[in-house]
Amino acid sequence: MYKSMEDIRNFEENVKRFFAAGEIPGFVHLYAGEEAIAVGVCAHLTDEDYITSTHRGHGHCIAKGGDLKGMMAEIFGKATGLCKGKGGSMHIADMNKGILGANGMVGGGFGLATGAAMRNKYKKTDRVAVCFFGDGAANEGVFHECLNMASIWKLPVIFVCENNLFAESTPQWYSSASRTIAERAAAYNMPGVRVNGKDVVAVYEAAGEAIERARKGEGPTLIECVTYRNHGHFEGDEQTYKAPSGEEKEWAEVDPLEVFRQYAIENGLLTEEELDQLREESVRDIEEAIEFAKKSPEPSPESLYQDVFAD
Amino acid sequence: MAREILFMKAINEALDQAMAKDENIILLGEDIAGGAEVQHLEEANEDAWGGVMGVTRGLAPKYGRERVIDTPLSEMGYMAAAVGMAVTGLRPVAELMFSDFIGFCFDSIIGQGSKMRYMFGGKAKVPMTVRTMHGAGVNAAAQHSGSYYGLFGSIPGVKVVVPATPYDAKGLLLSAIEDDNLVIFSEDKTLYGMKGEVPEEYYTIPIGKAAIKREGKDLTIVTIGKMLYVGLEVADILEKDNISVEVIDLRTVAPWDEETVLESVKKTGRLIIIDESNPHNNTATDIASVVADKAFDYLDGPIKCVCAPNTPVPFAANLEKLYIPDANKVLTVATEIIDDLRVK
Numbered sequence: 281m282y283k284s285m286e287d288i289r290n291f292e293e294n295v296k297r298f299f300a301a302g303e304i305p306g307f308v309h310l311y312a313g314e315e316a317i318a319v320g321v322c323a324h325l326t327d328e329d330y331i332t333s334t335h336r337g338h339g340h341c342i343a344k345g346g347d348l349k350g351m352m353a354e355i356f357g358k359a360t361g362l363c364k365g366k367g368g369s370m371h372i373a374d375m376n377k378g379i380l381g382a383n384g385m386v387g388g389g390f391g392l393a394t395g396a397a398m399r400n401k402y403k404k405t406d407r408v409a410v411c412f413f414g415d416g417a418a419n420e421g422v423f424h425e426c427l428n429m430a431s432i433w434k435l436p437v438i439f440v441c442e443n444n445l446f447a448e449s450t451p452q453w454y455s456s457a458s459r460t461i462a463e464r465a466a467a468y469n470m471p472g473v474r475v476n477g478k479d480v481v482a483v484y485e486a487a488g489e490a491i492e493r494a495r496k497g498e499g500p501t502l503i504e505c506v507t508y509r510n511h512g513h514f515e516g517d518e519q520t521y522k523a524p525s526g527e528e529k530e531w532a533e534v535d536p537l538e539v540f541r542q543y544a545i546e547n548g549l550l551t552e553e554e555l556d557q558l559r560e561e562s563v564r565d566i567e568e569a570i571e572f573a574k575k576s577p578e579p580s581p582e583s584l585y586q587d588v589f590a591d
Numbered sequence: 592m593a594r595e596i597l598f599m600k601a602i603n604e605a606l607d608q609a610m611a612k613d614e615n616i617i618l619l620g621e622d623i624a625g626g627a628e629v630q631h632l633e634e635a636n637e638d639a640w641g642g643v644m645g646v647t648r649g650l651a652p653k654y655g656r657e658r659v660i661d662t663p664l665s666e667m668g669y670m671a672a673a674v675g676m677a678v679t680g681l682r683p684v685a686e687l688m689f690s691d692f693i694g695f696c697f698d699s700i701i702g703q704g705s706k707m708r709y710m711f712g713g714k715a716k717v718p719m720t721v722r723t724m725h726g727a728g729v730n731a732a733a734q735h736s737g738s739y740y741g742l743f744g745s746i747p748g749v750k751v752v753v754p755a756t757p758y759d760a761k762g763l764l765l766s767a768i769e770d771d772n773l774v775i776f777s778e779d780k781t782l783y784g785m786k787g788e789v790p791e792e793y794y795t796i797p798i799g800k801a802a803i804k805r806e807g808k809d810l811t812i813v814t815i816g817k818m819l820y821v822g823l824e825v826a827d828i829l830e831k832d833n834i835s836v837e838v839i840d841l842r843t844v845a846p847w848d849e850e851t852v853l854e855s856v857k858k859t860g861r862l863i864i865i866d867e868s869n870p871h872n873n874t875a876t877d878i879a880s881v882v883a884d885k886a887f888d889y890l891d892g893p894i895k896c897v898c899a900p901n902t903p904v905p906f907a908a909n910l911e912k913l914y915i916p917d918a919n920k921v922l923t924v925a926t927e928i929i930d931d932l933r934v935k
């Protein structure tokens with residue numbers, strides 16, 4: 281889990297750097313600060329399970345085992361990218377790993393995850409689907425419709441809200457009539473839990489319970505992970521709306537990687553040296569991915585017309 | 592007095608002047624003030640963003656957050672609410688951040704707002720404006736780059752405006768807001784940084800009237816939005832070949848100005864339409880069918896449409912460049928239909 285968190289952090293810091301240098305086109309939404317959520321949840325999943333992701337999708341893809349080289353190449357718009365350069369940062373998908381795509385539509389994942397869970401149930405598998413979404417997305421109509429359907433049909437789906445306190449510039453406490461997102465679960469007759477999204481162990485435990493319920497056919501769970509977005513909504517955002525004080529400041533100051541390092545050392549899971557080694561390994565892996573992306577060719581002009589329809 | 596200002600400033604100024612004139616005009620949309628209820632902004636009554644591109648900046652401090660409303664991420668809800676506001680006497684201007692998100696709120700447009708007047712026997716009006724953004728060119732990939740004005744234009748009861756210059760942006764937006772119907776005002780995101788002459792005073796430009804941007808006698812090129820600049824570039828190039836091109840900026844997609852287009856084709860006998868949307872069932876094909884129907888006898892060659900390919904918008908920069916219609920593509924089809932002129 282620690283390696284995966286490091287991968288996300290390093291991956292993103294490099295994306296940030298290359299975006300600033302003008303080498304990465306388009307919009308980039310960074311996940312840094314929220315690593316514990318993707319990692320804590322995905323640690324329970326296999327390639328057979330599905331996830332749906334968001335516009336802030338790098339972390340989910342990495343945690344679910346998405347190929348780092350293919351991801352980086354995609355973000356650089358190269359032919360070797362996971363989507364052959366057609367998708368970019370906001371649309372990375374890896375079907376072999378059960379990653380049904382980062383999504384540029386806020387709320388786009390609810391229906392996809394619900395549908396994937398219907399498939400899993402129909403096929404009588406014990407596979408689950410996890411829908412990652414933001415606090416903002418919880419205000420889209422499709423959230424309510426899908427939670428209701430998932431509950432009446434007891435679908436194996438886990439709705440994981442990443443409440444980083446903001447939707448673009450709009451604070452969660454302004455845009456949500458309920459204090460928490462988790463309490464909305466009551467309306468749909470499913471468990472709703474709220475955990476510290478900076479603490480990978482807390483997320484891991486809550487997700488484990490929910491996933492087990494889902495696998496046993498006991499239906500969906502809504503998990504709200506409270507966290508904070510280290511960077512702007514997108515790269516280039518001056519964040520003039522942020523006012524870190526009080527509760528917001530407390531969330532902003534916690535680094536999930538540090539939290540986990542401390543936990544691991546205190547509980548004798550890993551030594552400081554082992555942790556450092558993992559960090560170095562991660563730096564190397566990301567460097568390789570960057571090199572691969574940079575060396576890769578641009579998509580061919582003919583590819584513009586390919587893959588619009590299935591043959 | 593006219594001075595040079597940015598396209599986005601022209602839109603901002605139109606909203607500002609409209610709001611000053613009529614207190615029933617209310618803006619709503621996601622992040623259009625930015626940071627509502629963030630204490631340091633609220634106390635100073637400031638806005639943080641003024642929309643993702645900063646187009647509405649300054650309006651929240653001036654008119655207050657009761658008239659510049661940050662909505663939750665609820666397109667279905669706030670767009671439907673805008674219809675409700677409009678039918679009960681307000682004049683909402685709702686911003687849909689990117690026109691690709693229309694799917695989330697199509698009922699408001701297809702099922703409610705566009706047909707209320709008709710269904711209710713002319714006893715209702717829905718004076719609302721939807722401001723939205725379209726167009727490829729910023730590597731925003733498939734879910735943030737589409738051009739759907741043609742799709743909107745095919746719905747009865749909806750007017751659709753696509754401005755190409757700062758001057759038009761202001762005058763047409765003021766008309767849209769004054770209009771008693773549901774008007775979709777679609778802004779090309781790549782034009783926001785363009786400068787042009789815009790009068791300071793309040794003025795309107797009629798919806799449904801195209802602009803002849805350049806007169807000519809051999810070939811008519813009709814353009815929509817940003818494609819105007821491709822049309823003008825082609826006209827410049829062909830002029831060196833002694834071919835005189837008439838360039839028409841359609842300005843309004845629904846209703847579109849049949850009279851101006853037909854008159855021009857009757858004069859030139861040749862027509863090319865440049866439209867950045869996907870090639871089927873779009874505005875270009877609609878114009879082609881009307882011209883073929885009403886001006887067939889005047890045509891000296893086939894009508895040509897130059898559109899984006901029938902694909903979603905790709906991410907990679909080289910592919911996106913191929914996607915957007917450019918002067919080369921227009922010249923290729925122009926050559927096919929003006930060969931006879933060159934022979935002379």
Ligand SMILES: Cc1ncc(C[n+]2csc(CCOP(=O)(O)OP(=O)(O)O)c2C)c(N)n1
Pocket residue numbers: 334335336384385386387413414415416417418442444446447448513621664666688692695
């Ligand atoms: C349907 C739709 N509406 C609006 C947007 C623009 N948009 C992109 S991200 C975002 C904020 C999302 O907030 P949240 O769900 O909390 O996720 P976070 O960015 O905080 O991770 C908005 C409004 C969009 N992409 N799709």
